Amino acid sequence: MTTAADTAADESIHVTVLELRWEAAGVVSVRLGPEDGALPGWEPGAHVDVVLPNRIVRQYSLVESAPDLRWYRVAVQLDPESRGGSEYIHRFLRPGQQVRVRGPRNHFPMPKHGPLVLVGGGIGITPLLAMLRSAQAHSRPWSLHYGGRSRGTMAFLPELEPYRDRVRLWPSDETGLPPLDEIVSSAGHDSTILACGPGAMLDAVGAAVARSGIPEERLQVERFKARPRPPTVDAPVLVRAARSEREVLVDENTSLLDGLLRAGVRVSSSCRNGVCGTCEVAVLAGVPDHRDDVLTQAQQAAGASMLVCVSRAVGGEVTLDV
Numbered sequence: 001m002t003t004a005a006d007t008a009a010d011e012s013i014h015v016t017v018l019e020l021r022w023e024a025a026g027v028v029s030v031r032l033g034p035e036d037g038a039l040p041g042w043e044p045g046a047h048v049d050v051v052l053p054n055r056i057v058r059q060y061s062l063v064e065s066a067p068d069l070r071w072y073r074v075a076v077q078l079d080p081e082s083r084g085g086s087e088y089i090h091r092f093l094r095p096g097q098q099v100r101v102r103g104p105r106n107h108f109p110m111p112k113h114g115p116l117v118l119v120g121g122g123i124g125i126t127p128l129l130a131m132l133r134s135a136q137a138h139s140r141p142w143s144l145h146y147g148g149r150s151r152g153t154m155a156f157l158p159e160l161e162p163y164r165d166r167v168r169l170w171p172s173d174e175t176g177l178p179p180l181d182e183i184v185s186s187a188g189h190d191s192t193i194l195a196c197g198p199g200a201m202l203d204a205v206g207a208a209v210a211r212s213g214i215p216e217e218r219l220q221v222e223r224f225k226a227r228p229r230p231p232t233v234d235a236p237v238l239v240r241a242a243r244s245e246r247e248v249l250v251d252e253n254t255s256l257l258d259g260l261l262r263a264g265v266r267v268s269s270s271c272r273n274g275v276c277g278t279c280e281v282a283v284l285a286g287v288p289d290h291r292d293d294v295l296t297q298a299q300q301a302a303g304a305s306m307l308v309c310v311s312r313a314v315g316g317e318v319t320l321d322v
């Protein structure tokens with residue numbers, strides 16, 4: 001029998017909403033499980049696509065799962081600018097309803113060794129909670145700095161209570177913003193800093209790391225929203241789809257992803273915004289013009305892969321393994 005766990009990452013699994021639980025003001029967690037069988041295994045930092053009944057697809061980091069993978073838990077913050085994802089979940093999604101999940105995928109993996117310095121802001125706590133539980137279970141050194149507007153808006157505080165000696169809370173109405181320079185410079189030389197939260201916080205962590213002289217590769221960040229980018233004037237790109245044996249001329253107003261899909265070349269996608277990593281494809285020839293928020297600077301410089309929903313090609317030509 002095929003179980004949910006046998007499903008490929010870009011196939012969707014039907015799951016039922018088992019529970020909705022308020023975690024903080026504006027944050028609800030959702031427990032999702034298949035009718036029978038187990039869900040695919042996952043590692044801390046992974047996210048799933050949730051396909052809602054209104055057909056909107058959103059990505060949510062996995063907070064936890066049942067030991068036998070009979071359910072996943074994700075957490076959703078109500079976005080005042082919601083375009084139908086978080087608003088739908090908060091207002092309309094209820095236990096017993098069916099949704100679909102795809103994945104999990106992980107573009108924010110925990111390093112295998114060494115101490116962890118976790119820096120979270122707001123709903124960015126979700127992947128970090130899974131990481132600290134894993135680190136704790138494996139007796140790895142870790143610490144967490146967790147900021148939010150106020151304690152009432154900060155999810156999962158009861159879950160963090162047992163780790164009081166390793167967790168520093170920064171509710172800004174009480175403490176002000178976390179002292180990022182101090183936090184970064186006190187990280188041990190073998191530590192990895194993993195940060196997840198609002199874009200402004202992640203930019204500030206990146207700037208603190210740059211000022212500290214700590215090598216950039218010791219910082220890993222996950223963004224939920226794409227960084228604002230200056231407007232660009234794009235040129236057409238000739239994409240050679242090697243496996244499909246197709247050449248596709250993508251005009252300047254069309255993403256490489258849409259150009260390939262319209263030409264019948266199969267490419268997985270989800271956010272279409274350069275933040276989820278689903279559309280990453282291998283580059284066989286050519287130089288990508290990277291515009292995503294997933295690949296590290298080192299990965300972008302290597303040019304071995306690109307995210308075709310947002311990135312284009314230097315020189316107007318690229319050959320992809322699709």
Ligand code: FES
Binds near residue numbers: 268270272274309
């Ligand atoms: S579809 Fe999400 S990064 Fe391209």
